Amino acid sequence: MSAPPAIVERGSAWDELLAALRARLSSATKLTEGELLGPKTTMRVGGPARVYAEPATEADLQVLLAESSARGLRVFMLGRGSNLLVPDEGVDGLVVSLAHAAWQTFEPRADGRVWAGAGLRLKNLCGLAAKAGLEGFEFMEGIPATVGGALRMNAGAMGGWTFDVVEEVHLLTLAGEKRVMRKAEMHVDYRHCAELATAVALGAFLRPKAHTDTAAVKLQIEEYAAKRQKSQPREPSAGCIFKNPPGTSAGRVIDECGLKGERVGGAEVSPVHANFIVNRGDATCADILELVRRLRVRVKAARGIDLEPEVMLFGRDWREVL
Ligand SMILES: Cc1cc2nc3c(=O)[nH]c(=O)nc-3n(C[C@H](O)[C@H](O)[C@H](O)COP(=O)(O)OP(=O)(O)OC[C@H]3O[C@@H](n4cnc5c(N)ncnc54)[C@H](O)[C@@H]3O)c2cc1C
The missing domain is CATH 3.90.78.10 (UDP-N-acetylenolpyruvoylglucosamine reductase, C-terminal domain)
Incomplete structure (x- = not known):
């Protein structure tokens, strides 16, 4: 019989972490061991997470990060899993997903900006923006991402990049401290945002290009969707x-x-x-x-x-x- 994968061994640090988390997290936050990650990705391969969490609040996310960081345990953010390959043996860390509804907000503000939660799918962002007659997000149609993953990757298509429409990103450091960063302070490049390689995006204020009518925005989205269907x-x-x-x-x-x-x-x-x-x-x-x-x-x-x-x-x- 081959040796069991390392992930099955229970280090005392992980047991301590689980005990601390169970004592401090609200009951609305999901916390599991050995959650299979393959089905949570678009490639659909790969093994389990040592520990997996879906925080229901920012306070719970802070607890997850602070308790892991205090024990030197690694945390990995999972978005829609559309740019990830999960190893067959799984991930030896705490995997955190902002899949709870609390992270899926889309809020147009009086100053013209839109708040988009990190767990919001780009497809929903595009649909809600079109409904509100907000132009500028159409290029995101068909990128099967969450806002958090799109910020981390500076995802782009059809000549547009995520950071073209970003004004400000709200994030937590891996120790659980809150920061607000203006776009100009961030180091963003092709499929990369340096600050988010070591932090968790909570959401961002986005700036639409213009207010226009819903039909025009929808037409552009449909054109992009048709292009994608032919080429992918x-x-x-x-x-x-x-x-x-x-x-x-x-x-x-x-x-x-x-x-x-x-x-x-x-x-x-x-x-x-x-x-x-x-x-x-x-x-x-x-x-x-x-x-x-x-x-x-x-x-x-x-x-x-x-x-x-x-x-x-x-x-x-x-x-x-x-
Ligand atoms: C069919 C298909 C078409 C695609 N087309 C495009 C395209 O046109 N353009 C393009 O750029 N990409 C494209 N992609 C790739 C992918 O959709 C993007 O890279 C996307 O940005 C990944 O987002 P996600 O939410 O799925 O993140 P994931 O794949 O889950 O994670 C990607 C990275 O982001 C990190 N991350 C996730 N959430 C957060 C968070 N809240 N805070 C900090 N880090 C976080 C993860 O840890 C990981 O490092 C495509 C993928 C597929 C399957």
Whole structure:
């Protein structure tokens, strides 16, 4: 019999953490051990979280962060799981999701700004903005993210980036301290926001481009949705697997190397879009990692390009596996 995965062993620090959390969290906050993460991601692979929580209030989120940080235990934020690969052995940490309704607020304010909670799905943000006749968020249509994940990744599409519409981000440090940061104070780049790599976004004040009529906003959203439907696969995926290298697109390079349809187990390079690895139904994380390694080797040999993953390896560093 093979050794049980490390995650099953119960370190005393984890037992202490669970006892402290059970004593301090409100009953509305979900707290579990061994929660399966694969079903909470769009790629649908991967094992359990050592500890998993869905805080119902900011105070409970602060407790989760402060108690973990005091014991030196690692915390990982989970958004919609649309840019994550969860390892088959799971995540040895506290995984926190802002899935509770309390984090899904969309509040237009008198000063023209909109407050968007970090747990709000971009699809709902687009729909609510259209209903309110607010223009400027249409590019987010079809990015299957939460606001928190979109801020962390500076997600973008159709020529727009998340931080184009951000004015101010409210966040908690990993020790549970509250901060408010203006966009100008933050270090934001292609698929990256440095401050949120070590903090939890609670939500953001967004600035619409203009007030207009609902029909015009909806029309633009429909145009973008149609474009996406034509160019992206329908099977489970984590979106673009690699960042675009300077001056070209990763999908084009992979396609030119003849790698569309390349397969390891249940993981396949999509014949529709070469920068998507899709789960044909029975893929494991190990299959996907092997395919990522193969693509990198073949592209490097043929074109001299080092492809860098855009997708996050949840709870681990890509450098450990590439
Ligand atoms: C079909 C498909 C299409 C896609 N199209 C696009 C696209 O057009 N453009 C694009 O940019 N991306 C695209 N993606 C990728 C993905 O949707 C984005 O990267 C998105 O921003 C991830 O958001 P999420 O809520 O799913 O975050 P997750 O995938 O859950 O997490 C991503 C990162 O954000 C962190 N995080 C999550 N919530 C918080 C928080 N509250 N505070 C701090 N950190 C947090 C996580 O720890 C992780 O590091 C696509 C993915 C799929 C599956």
